Amino acid sequence: MNSLNAKLLLMSVGVMYGCAGGTEVIPVERPSAVSETSASDSSPVIGEESPEPESSGPVSLYTQAQAERGEDSFRETCLSCHSSSEFRGRSFQRDWRGSSLGYLYEEIVYYMPEDNPGGLSTNTYLDIMAYILDQNGFPAGEVELVSDIGAMKEVVLFPRD
Numbered sequence: 268m269n270s271l272n273a274k275l276l277l278m279s280v281g282v283m284y285g286c287a288g289g290t291e292v293i294p295v296e297r298p299s300a301v302s303e304t305s306a307s308d309s310s311p312v313i314g315e316e317s318p319e320p321e322s323s324g325p326v327s328l329y330t331q332a333q334a335e336r337g338e339d340s341f342r343e344t345c346l347s348c349h350s351s352s353e354f355r356g357r358s359f360q361r362d363w364r365g366s367s368l369g370y371l372y373e374e375i376v377y378y379m380p381e382d383n384p385g386g387l388s389t390n391t392y393l394d395i396m397a398y399i400l401d402q403n404g405f406p407a408g409e410v411e412l413v414s415d416i417g418a419m420k421e422v423v424l425f426p427r428d
Contacts, residue, residue: 327408328368328422329397334407337398340391344380355402365427369419372396389414 341351353359363371376392378384387395393412401407403424 327406327410329393329400329405329407329412330409331401331407333394333397333411334401335398337394337396337401340387341395341398344387344391345395348381351402354399359399359403360425364425366424367420368396368400368422368424369416371399371424372414372416372419 341354345354372392375395376385380386393414397407397412400412
């Protein structure tokens, strides 16, 4: 899917939810967290030939398979320096409230891993982003997260009230 289609999808979702400044994506409550030991293999995208968004329900930004790959990469790459609790829950939400998905992505790509900033593949960074979204209750869907930074910057992680 090209960048224009991804932007149109995000704009239509923004209109659908009554948002004027960006697409607000609100995490959903899940009965149980994803196991920290699950794994799978697939790839990342914010809107590759996706079905028409429904008029109700939260917007999905990644697939479950992508989040599972991201969990593996997160464990291999991030846990040597970080605690997994830094990337989920109230403190993560407080730190990133009002920020865009694109800003989080840029922070991770430009500064991580600390010993090799930007040294991972684009798909690995996207998978890790999907895992972080999953850990914070954002719903998985049928379309993988893609590295369209313009579209990502339209997505507000935790909207300010």
